[in-house]
Each structure stands twice: as C-alpha cells, then as structure tokens.
Amino acid sequence: MAVTFIHTADWQIGKPFGGFDARLAGRLEAARLDAIDRIGEAARERGASFVIVAGDVYDSTDLAERTLRQPLERMRAFADLTWFLIPGNHDYAARNGLWHRLVQSVSLPANVRALVEPRPEPVPGHAAVILPAPLTARALAHDPTAWMDDCATDPGLCRIGLAHGAVHGFGGSGETSVLIDPGRVARAHLEYLALGDWHGTKEVAPRCWYSGTPEPDNFAASQKGFALAVGIDGPGAAAKVTPVATGHFVWARLKARVGSVRDLDAVSREIAEFTDRPQRLLLTLAVQGALPVADYEAFAAWSGDLAARLQHAEIATDELVIEADGDGIAALDVLAGAPELQAVARRLIAIRDGSGGLPAADTVVSELLALRDTAITPEAVASSALVKLIRAARAEAEGSL
Template sequence: MRFVHTSDWQIGKVFRFADDDTQSVLQDQRLEVIGRLGQLARAQGAAAVVVAGDIYDHEIPVERTLRQPIERMRQFPDLCWHLIAGNHDPHVPGGIWDRLRAIGLPDNVTAHLDGQATPMDPAGTAWVIPGGLKRRHVATDPTADMDTAQTPPGVIRVGLAHGSVRDFGDTAHNPNRIAIDRARQAGLSYLALGDWHGMQRIDERTWYSGTPEIDGFDRGGDGGGNALVVELAGPNARPEVTSHRVGRFVWHRDSATLTGTQDIAALEHRLRNIDPQEAGRVLVWLSVRGALSLEDLQAYQNTLDALSSALRLLRVDGEPTLLPRADDLDLFGTGAVREAARLLSERAATGPEEQRDIAVAALRRLALAVHAAPGGKGDAS
C-alpha cells in the first residue's frame, strides 16, 4: 500500500505582513499545491492521500473558500482523499464540516467525522482510523479511541490525527495532546499527524508531514514545503517514508552589518542567489544594522529598490546609521541645498540625541530628492 501524507493546508490563511498582491499569490499557492499533491500521488503510484487536519485556516470561511479545495480534489477522481478536522477547522455543530456535508462531497473525498475506521481505497488492504477534533482545544487525547478501533484482521491500520506529541507545559496550555507511543499501543502500521508545520519523524511509524506550502519565516529550516510518500508492504512491515518537495515559495531570514559598498554588494549577491533562476518565488525577512556614508546610503537604498522588485517579498527591519564623510556635501552641489545638507549633517553627527534620527532621515530624503532631480546636483535656483 502506498499513499501520500499531508496536513495543514490552511486554505484562506491571511498574511498580514504582505501587500495585497503578494497576499493574493500566497493564498492562491495554498490551493495550487493541492494539484501538486495529486500529481505526486499519481507519479508515485499512490492510491490515496491522507490529510491530517487544518484543511482550512478559519472556522467560518466564505462559500468560495469552502468549496475551492474540494474542487481541487475532485480533479483527481482516481485518488481517494481522506480528511479530518483540525484545531483551525474543528467539527463543531453548524461549522465547516456540516456545511460541506450539506453541499455534498465528491465520491473520491471522505471527511472522517464520526471516528469510525474506513477503508483507505477500494481494495481495502488498508484502513484509516481517524482522530479529528470536535473542538479547537480538547483536554483528552484525540487518538485514544484508536486502541480499540475495529478493523478486519490482517489489514494495514493507518491512524490519522491532529495534535501535539510533545509537552510544552501544563495540560491547560498544551491541548490536543497525543501519546507519543500511540502507534504501538493501537497496533498502527503508520500514524499520520498534523499540527506542526515542519516535517518531523517521531518514530519509524509516527510522522508529521508539515504544511505543503511554507507559511512563515520560521518554517524554512525544519522541512516545511514537503509531502510524505509512505509505502507499507503489510501490517507489520516497517514504513518506507520519503519526503518530496511540493511547495513553491522559499522563505529566508537574513541579517547584514553594512559598513560600505562591499557589504552592500555582498548582501545583494547573497539574496539574488537564493534562487537565481526564479527570484520571484523568494520571500526575505532582512535585519540590517551598521553605519554608512551618505553616498553609500544612497547605494543601499538603490539596492533595496532593486531587490524589492526582483523578490516576491522583501521585509526589512532596522537600517544603517549615517556616518558622514567630508566629501558627502559634494553630492549637493552649491547654494541653499548644500547649506541645508551641511546643517543636517552637523546635527546628525553631533546634535542632541533626540534630533539625530530626524536629521538623518531628513538628510537621506534630501539626498534622494537631489539624486532624482535633473542634473543630479542641488544647485539652488
């Protein structure tokens, strides 16, 4: 038996740090990855896809958002899709799952809402034992009933659940807690988990798939953006689990201390080479510090403008301070503009602390205005 394990699609997720265009693209890719999961299943000869909760990001999605992932799965009638409720989309009365039941699911999509074991595919060689959530937070183990779940003798038992196997504090602040040895206790051939957004192996029979499309800057290093292909030769066979990249976007955190043009050039080279063939799929959160001359500050700003146009998203925290040089005033030519720049430069370097940031900002804006003006010099008229 071969199947694909995925989770935490969180359709409808809002990315508050992104502009409208970027947010729309990120949300679209959370839908498009469903197609890539189906294609992966077909390419690997898998009969089914199990989705370990959090199909949706909110309990009350609008009608279009509700239907969109279902329609994506409908396009793969040769695959059996098995869904459970997670903490973002729990099975509450009148909620998402009742709405979907009223609409009617395609024949190839099964929402496991009553906890009953169900054949994974028409052959019936494997059965899904679900452990979905009926509230956002539950104090009991959502997989506890798997121990006594009835399946035909000799079949492969696959648990499907959403929650945490790690203790992050007292039970009141650590809901949906799953026994770390549930696979052994329940005689499971494999336990497919969702909730953690990074891929994690708990033991040889217990895995988190992670979200198939990375959704934050803290996800890139822990396996997000993948799906798992699981092969089981029989009920007692050791699972063969392989990770496959399905996500489109690359999320990258970086930091830089800038002291001159060499540092600026090195930063630009580094960020452009995250994905030199397709920079438009890269999102970067950059932390900056250092000190630059006014001329170098202009070069830095030009670099940021170029990178912001090349990358899908460039989020910047901090900025270099101004370290005035004697020849900085030459940027302003002669006349009133140069005199204004001289006064701002002095205040930025030696003025009262509360005035320095204001002076630096004003000097940078003045330099940018002069640079953009015809002739590029600040001769007053």
C-alpha cells in the same frame, strides 16, 4: 500487500494574508489551492492511490461557500485518487458547523471522504484502514488518539493513524492546545501515524511524522513546502517516508551585518541560497551595522533592486547607522534640492568633529538622510533636527550621555 500513499496537512484554505497588499494576498491564496494540484500530481508520479490530510484543510470554521468548494473541486479533478480529510484546530468539527455543511449541504466529490467520527475507515482496494482522530474543538483536554488503542481491525490490514495536534516532548508546540502521545504508535499497533499542526516536516518518532504544510505561509521558519510519500510493505513493516517538494513560494528571514557597500555582495549571495527563483521569494531582511554616507546611495539602489526582483521584500534598517561626513555629503549631493537639510547636517557634523563632539549628531544626520525622500518639508526636518540637537546638548551637559 504494499500500500503507498501521500500524507499532507495544514492547507488552511481561506487564509486571508491581510498583512499584504491585495494583489500579493491573492497570489498567496491561489498558491495554497495550486498546492493541491501538486499533491495530486505527486501521488500519481509515485503510484499512490490515496491521500490523507491530517487536519486544517481550511483556515477557519466561518468561510464562504465558494471558499469551501474550491479545494473540493481541485480534489475532484483527481478522480483516480481517494482523499481522506479530518478536521483540525482551525476547522474543527463543531455541531452544525463547517463539516456539517460539507457533508450535508455541499455535494462532496465521490473521491473525497470527510472523516468526522473516530471510527475505522477502510481504504478501498487496499489492505489498509485509517484510524482518524477528528477534532471537535480548538482545544481538547484529552488525547484524541486514545481510542485507537482498543480499536479492533481485521488481521492483515495496515493500520494508519490520522491526527492533528502537538506531540508530548516534541521541541515545537505547533498551533494547537491538543496533545498527542507519540507512544500511541506502539500501543495502537500502528504502521504509521500521520500528524498535522506543525508546519515544518519532521519525524517525531519511528513511524510518526509531521508532513508540514504544502505551501508555507509565514516567516516563522525559512522553509519550503512539502508533503510526504509513504510506502508500507505490509503489517508490521517499517514505513518508508520520502519528503516531496510541493511549495511554490519561499518565505525567509535574514539578518545581515554590513560595514561598507562591498558587504552587500555577500548578502546577495546569501539571499540567492534560499531559491534560484527570486520571483518566488518573500524575504524579511534586517540590516545591521554601519555604512559611510558615501555608500548610502549604493545601498539605496541595492535595496530598490532587491525589492524589484523578489516577490516581496521587507528591509528593516532600524539597526543600521549611516556614518556622516561633510565631504561625502557635498560630493554625492545626498541631500540635493534640500539646502536646509544640508545646512543642518553640516552643522551637526561640525559639532560632532569638534572638541568634545556630540554623540547624537550622527543619529540626527542619519534621520535627515532617511527623511529626505518623504513628504515632510525640509524646513520641518531642519527644525526637528535642531530641536533634537538642543535636547542632546542639554543631556550631554547634564552628564547623561
């Protein structure tokens, strides 16, 4: 008898997203709950009647009751699906901890099974049994799946392992200090081993997969959220695994080198490749290279437009040099309303362009441009620039430049 189910993991409900403003953090938190709905809908569309969650349902073991209940209510709404959950390293099953509260104090929906003991769990209505490896601590000295080798089950049942941890020999370490032997699939006669912890979707070995997180939550890798639709025709049959897109937001990192404002068109095209819905994109962009000062206004406008179109944009210009020239400053009035800054900039440019020009001059002019829109007074900026100029001149005279 064929078995079809959804494999997911690493929901991390309750993740705070403290590095963002409150409004964006709220949207990111809501997206993780909404991912549960998308998983349920994917199960229905593919004829699956149960979902297995390979750990880290929650982000921590110390959460408010409302946060604990929220994913349960999302799962309750899909009453035709059975949801099997195990604790991971973020929400491990400590004595009298989160999972004790769930089982004892919070009323679990009838269609939700919290598997907090390493013992076989039959799947209602299917010729299948789940062998869970719940974590009881953030780190373990032993492989929590080892018990599966000697676990006897009725003949004719598909054996599905459910675990959370890092795999020996796999290129990424994930987040946990729990190591799992990928040889478990063969030794325990598993039709499939569903893993959590690694947030990207990955086939580690035949019949052994990480589903990844259904909703990305950091810039570590430019990826979208997925769950896995798994079909097994019967005991001994190969698992047919299909990634299912479930993510809402896209997190991406990009480095771009520019030499003129014309290069920004290529950068825009590269950004567009991440998603056709820019309002869902969170981007960290590192701009490198050098721009003529005549292109500064266009770059600033481009940056402002990008920030307005995306859900979130961090644009780092630490490695971008603004190459100054007096004519450009006068023509574009880049330092309009700040004659003191203009005077300092012109003086620095003159020194740079004179015999034995000062290499530090361009750097100081770039700082003037960056500071022009801050609350620092022009006089203070001019004074600071002159001090830097004097120090640079002394260093050059001493032969250190």
